[in-house]
Amino acid sequence: MKAITISEPGGPEALVLTDVDTPEPKSGEVRIKVAAAGVNRADTLQRQGFYNPPAGETDIPGLEVSGVIDAVGEGVTEWVVGDEVCALLVGGGYAEQVTVPAGQVLPIPAGVDLIDAAALPEVASTVWSNVFLTANLQPGETFLVHGGSSGIGTMAIQLAREVGARVAVTAGSQEKLDVCRELGAEILINYRDQDFVEELAKATNGHGADVILDNMGAKYLPRNVDALATAGRLVVIGMQGGVKGELDLGKLLRKRGAVIATSLRARPVAEKATIVAAVREHVWPMIADGRVRPIVHSRHPLANASDAHAEMEASQHIGKILLLTD
Numbered sequence: 001m002k003a004i005t006i007s008e009p010g011g012p013e014a015l016v017l018t019d020v021d022t023p024e025p026k027s028g029e030v031r032i033k034v035a036a037a038g039v040n041r042a043d044t045l046q047r048q049g050f051y052n053p054p055a056g057e058t059d060i061p062g063l064e065v066s067g068v069i070d071a072v073g074e075g076v077t078e079w080v081v082g083d084e085v086c087a088l089l090v091g092g093g094y095a096e097q098v099t100v101p102a103g104q105v106l107p108i109p110a111g112v113d114l115i116d117a118a119a120l121p122e123v124a125s126t127v128w129s130n131v132f133l134t135a136n137l138q139p140g141e142t143f144l145v146h147g148g149s150s151g152i153g154t155m156a157i158q159l160a161r162e163v164g165a166r167v168a169v170t171a172g173s174q175e176k177l178d179v180c181r182e183l184g185a186e187i188l189i190n191y192r193d194q195d196f197v198e199e200l201a202k203a204t205n206g207h208g209a210d211v212i213l214d215n216m217g218a219k220y221l222p223r224n225v226d227a228l229a230t231a232g233r234l235v236v237i238g239m240q241g242g243v244k245g246e247l248d249l250g251k252l253l254r255k256r257g258a259v260i261a262t263s264l265r266a267r268p269v270a271e272k273a274t275i276v277a278a279v280r281e282h283v284w285p286m287i288a289d290g291r292v293r294p295i296v297h298s299r300h301p302l303a304n305a306s307d308a309h310a311e312m313e314a315s316q317h318i319g320k321i322l323l324l325t326d
């Protein structure tokens, strides 16, 4: 089969279309004939050599796909050949075929086409596990998501709005903030010329954010703690602003706050299956009845994965970038 491999760590041109062996499903796995793969920020880090796959896993990038099951491993009872599905992967999605544990597979939600479904598994699993299972966002609480127009952000805004939270976002342009507003964000902060701590305090009468979903890491750590409400929960999922920051424990203690950092990719298969089951139970119905939708910015042929990475790194996109096998 054809797959995108990383010739050597580097820029987008390091992504090369290559002939590789077709993977065979092991016990408990299915194989998917890929229709589309989602591009994630993590893939760009892997390409640069900063985010290697867990030991023993494929080094083909790609954390999510949609497609049709074309082989089923021993012991799999819930899926059959021909099922149209999407799936959360540990890697391997930038390929014509990929194998995945059966518990990480989801049906295509009603009303979503097969291609666009590739935009869902990674963002839905990341947002649901962090914002709801870990940070326990409640109706009426204030939720701040940094990078509101990102793949993650566009899903986080919609899900938080649906559970009845008040949503605040940061983004780097008015156009992006406008889309965030359309998706349900009420407090819109341009991080290039506004201070999010001040703006959030103004908009919430000094209350701050009960939950923050952060992609910036070190650069935003002190200000995120400042922006937290009493008993607030800061969940760090990205380190776009560096890995080592200074944490004022006195401030955190006075707020009785929590700082949590998580990664989805390295979690054991059983944990991923639990998250995927929760996504199917809670998020899929919201998509099926049209309240939440995948936001797809662009679609590129798989062979042009380098263009897709260049587009993501230029950061002009809103929502998800997809790679198509046909």
Ligand SMILES: NC(=O)c1ccc[n+]([C@@H]2O[C@H](COP(=O)([O-])OP(=O)(O)OC[C@H]3O[C@@H](n4cnc5c(N)ncnc54)[C@H](OP(=O)(O)O)[C@@H]3O)[C@@H](O)[C@H]2O)c1
Binding pocket: 039, 040, 041, 042, 122, 126, 146, 147, 148, 149, 150, 151, 152, 153, 170, 171, 172, 173, 176, 191, 215, 216, 236, 237, 238, 239, 240, 262, 263, 264, 265, 312, 315, 316, 319
């Ligand atoms: N830990 C996990 O399990 C996990 C899983 C999935 C994703 N993630 C992380 O989640 C983040 C988003 O991923 P993605 O795939 O959705 O990426 P993406 O679409 O490329 O989004 C990156 C976002 O970063 C924003 N950004 C850049 N500088 C910023 C700043 N100073 N303040 C606020 N926002 C800023 C960009 O906003 P502008 O375009 O407006 O500049 C853009 O919205 C990444 O950091 C990724 O690594 C983590």
